[in-house]
Amino acid sequence: MSIREQKMAATRKKLIEVARRTFAEYGYADTSMDKLTADAGLTRGALYHHFGDKRGLFAAVVDQIDSEMASSAQQHLEQPEDLWEGLMLEGQAYIENALNPEFQRIVLRDGPAVLGDPAHWPSQNKCLQSTRECVEQLLAADRIKAVNSEAAAIFLNGAAMNAALWVASSKNPEQVLSEALHAFQLFASGLLKEV
Numbered sequence: 001m002s003i004r005e006q007k008m009a010a011t012r013k014k015l016i017e018v019a020r021r022t023f024a025e026y027g028y029a030d031t032s033m034d035k036l037t038a039d040a041g042l043t044r045g046a047l048y049h050h051f052g053d054k055r056g057l058f059a060a061v062v063d064q065i066d067s068e069m070a071s072s073a074q075q076h077l078e079q080p081e082d083l084w085e086g087l088m089l090e091g092q093a094y095i096e097n098a099l100n101p102e103f104q105r106i107v108l109r110d111g112p113a114v115l116g117d118p119a120h121w122p123s124q125n126k127c128l129q130s131t132r133e134c135v136e137q138l139l140a141a142d143r144i145k146a147v148n149s150e151a152a153a154i155f156l157n158g159a160a161m162n163a164a165l166w167v168a169s170s171k172n173p174e175q176v177l178s179e180a181l182h183a184f185q186l187f188a189s190g191l192l193k194e195v
Contacts, residue, residue, distance in 0.1 A: 028110040066123030098167035
């Protein structure tokens, strides 16, 4: 990597780092580009060059947070001996993160308002792909009922996302969390074959 490329990467990283803190504290609507670039010690030109505009920077922040979540959740798939248990832990981890203020504000509240349907976010598509692959493995192992793997992945991911949105927007998130986790488990278990 050339010195110029290193500087560009460092600038991009700095903007995302500062934007992440600022969006978490103030939300998308109340984040001023002037304050953001001043806090980063950079110019608006740097922001425009790397991200096009505030929305582009926000999308990069959402992608980073969502990718970290997916990576963390993926570890749940790899830990247990049982693939089904791993899939359930992955969904539960996503829902539980609705209590994380940064995730709650940036991804769950502002994300859909600014970026539209999460199903079209690149990071969500990566997560969907991972879930689909897991469903295909469960089908091959004859653990779940015959179902289209893409449809099952969409429903499982949608259930986890909407449960997390419910938790994040509720007046009593801790109480709603346990109800959301229970409902997610019941919903998902409908895919399992009777033993």
